[in-house]
Amino acid sequence: xxxxxxxxxxxxxxxxxxxxxxxILEELDIDLSISMTTRKPREGEVDGVNxxxxxxxxxxxxxxxxxxxxxxxxxxxxxxxxxxxxxxxLAKGRDVLLEIDTQGALNVKxxxxxxxxxxxxxxxxxxxxxRLTGRGTETPExxxxxxxxxxxxxxxxxxxxxxxxxxxxxxxxxxxxxxxxAEHFKVSxxxxxxxxxxxxxx
Amino acid sequence: xxxxxxxxxxxxxxxxxxxxxxxILEELDIDLSISMTTRKPREGEVDGVNxxxxxxxxxxxxxxxxxxxxxxxxxxxxxxxxxxxxxxxLAKGRDVLLEIDTQGALNVKxxxxxxxxxxxxxxxxxxxxxRLTGRGTETPExxxxxxxxxxxxxxxxxxxxxxxxxxxxxxxxxxxxxxxxAEHFKVSxxxxxxxxxxxxxx
Numbered sequence: 358x359x360x361x362x363x364x365x366x367x368x369x370x371x372x373x374x375x376x377x378x379x380x381i382l383e384e385l386d387i388d389l390s391i392s393m394t395t396r397k398p399r400e401g402e403v404d405g406v407n408x409x410x411x412x413x414x415x416x417x418x419x420x421x422x423x424x425x426x427x428x429x430x431x432x433x434x435x436x437x438x439x440x441x442x443x444x445x446x447l448a449k450g451r452d453v454l455l456e457i458d459t460q461g462a463l464n465v466k467x468x469x470x471x472x473x474x475x476x477x478x479x480x481x482x483x484x485x486x487x488r489l490t491g492r493g494t495e496t497p498e499x500x501x502x503x504x505x506x507x508x509x510x511x512x513x514x515x516x517x518x519x520x521x522x523x524x525x526x527x528x529x530x531x532x533x534x535x536x537x538x539a540e541h542f543k544v545s546x547x548x549x550x551x552x553x554x555x556x557x558x559x
Numbered sequence: 560x561x562x563x564x565x566x567x568x569x570x571x572x573x574x575x576x577x578x579x580x581x582x583i584l585e586e587l588d589i590d591l592s593i594s595m596t597t598r599k600p601r602e603g604e605v606d607g608v609n610x611x612x613x614x615x616x617x618x619x620x621x622x623x624x625x626x627x628x629x630x631x632x633x634x635x636x637x638x639x640x641x642x643x644x645x646x647x648x649l650a651k652g653r654d655v656l657l658e659i660d661t662q663g664a665l666n667v668k669x670x671x672x673x674x675x676x677x678x679x680x681x682x683x684x685x686x687x688x689x690r691l692t693g694r695g696t697e698t699p700e701x702x703x704x705x706x707x708x709x710x711x712x713x714x715x716x717x718x719x720x721x722x723x724x725x726x727x728x729x730x731x732x733x734x735x736x737x738x739x740x741a742e743h744f745k746v747s748x749x750x751x752x753x754x755x756x757x758x759x760x761x
Contacts, residue, residue: 476746478753482760504761511757519744520753532744539741542721542734544678551680551722555713558684559706 359547361447362540363469365455366533367462368477369507371488373523377477378456380530385537388446390455393419396434409439427457427464438465452537459510466516473540475533476517480524482507561749563649564742565671567657568735569664570679571709573690575725579679580658582732587739590648592657595621598636611641629659629666640667654739661712668718675742677735678719682726684709 364387366378382389393409395416404410411419416435419425428437438455446453455465459476466474479485482504489500514520519536523529540546566589570576584591595611597618606612613621618637621627630639640657648655657667661678668676681687684706691702716722721738725731742748 475744478757482757508757508761511754514750514754515746517746519741520746520750521744522753532740535737535740536744538734538737539721542677542723542738544717544719544722548716548722551724552713552716555680555684555710559710 359450359550361449361451361453362537362546363443363447363453363455363465363472364537364540365457365462365465365472365474366477367457367459367474367517368523369459369479369485369510370503371485371507372477372479373526373529374456374477376526377523377530377533378454380526381454381533381537384530384534385452387452387454387537390438390443390446390453392436392457393425393439394434394436396436426468427461429458429461429464436461440468459513463513463516471546473519473536474517475536476514476520477529477533478511478514478520478522479507480522561652561752563651563653563655564739564748565645565649565655565657565667565674566739566742567659567664567667567674567676568679569659569661569676569719570725571661571681571687571712572705573687573709574679574681575728575731576658576679578728579725579732579735580656582728583656583735583739586732586736587654589654589656589739592640592645592648592655594638594659595627595641596636596638598638628670629663631660631663631666638663642670661715665715665718673748675721675738676719677738678716678722679731679735680713680716680722680724681709682724686726 366374368374381387391405391409393411393416395411395413398404398410402408416437420428424440425437426440426443428435443453457465462474466472479488485507486500486504489495489503521529521532568576568580583589593607593611595613595618597613597615600606600612604610618639622630626642627639628642628645630637640659645655659667664676668674681690687709688702688706691697691705723731723734
């Protein structure tokens with residue numbers, strides 16, 4: 358049994374990361390990486406399901422012990438991807454899915470280059486504007502700010518391994534599933550066990 | 560519209576190259592590369608379908624004009640992959656499928672490194688022995704010779720991009736299809752057109 362693969366799904370806000378990851382979890386036998394945060398649980402959020410909720414002190418200690426694949430501070434709260442859990446799952450041969458913002462994705466890719474980084478794109482800025490406006494949670498100014506940020510994020514696309522435009526959800530999911538399956542057959546991921554098996558059979 | 564991709568499907572005799580390629584042609588919108596040969600057409604073989612049948616002189620001229628992605632002499636006959644036709648199809652944005660023996664595949668990969676080389680493997684040497692014996696066309700000695708050759712071929716597997724074990728045909732086909740689809744989303748194949756589109760929209 359080989360090591361599992363780490364898939365990092367990212368992209369601008371409104372590209373459909375969350376929806377696509379939910380579908381991936383339904384279609385493939387894969388574990389979701391749960392983030393750790395210092396923010397308080399919201400109504401209905403469960404520790405170990407939505408997030409691992411920890412104190413600021415616990416988070417700080419973990420940072421100092423190099424216990425995160427990546428972490429970031431957003432306003433007064435910290436968010437991070439606990440390294441040990443991901444590594445243990447991969448060592449057991451389990452594939453791990455990580456849904457994360459573009460800054461976090463690039464940090465994970467730096468910390469773990471064998472990870473497969475997939476960038477999701479909205480079909481156009483116009484469509485992204487519609488999606489963000491449709492959520493009804495953001496002011497027009499905030500939407501324009503997000504669009505500017507999106508262009509910056511798109512300029513970092515070359516740091517990723519794959520890029521999928523999320524125009525039709527079903528099609529985008531099938532593309533991502535193909536990518537995730539294909540990665541398992543890469544010779545660069547190691548075929549020595551396989552080669553040995555044939556030699557020994559001889 | 561980007562350039563098409565060249566997929567090189569190879570593997571030892573008995574790995575199921577031909578059957579899998581036939582299925583790929585049914586499932587995907589892709590062109591098959593037709594080889595050129597100096598051997599005489601057999602009963603029922605059609606020029607431009609099974610092979611391009613040419614004279615030894617024509618073949619020789621093409622070799623001298625660097626007109627092959629790869630070619631080889633097998634006993635008294637020559638076989639080769641005409642370069643121009645493949646390149647024209649790729650330039651038109653068409654994907655091209657090339658089914659070829661392992662020596663030819665490595666030569667194509669050298670001549671055209673952007674090609675996607677997929678190595679097909681039988682599930683075991685024992686299973687391969689059964690398949691080769693089942694064909695009823697080879698003596699037991701010839702089968703053993705093929706098995707030895709297979710081990711040599713397997714030792715070159717690391718030169719390929721992907722490796723798929725053909726245990727169950729349907730499963731193997733779906734793996735190869737995933738690989739072929741996924742390759743289109745590789746950032747390394749170029750996302751500048753895509754990036755430009757978003758910038759211009761802004």
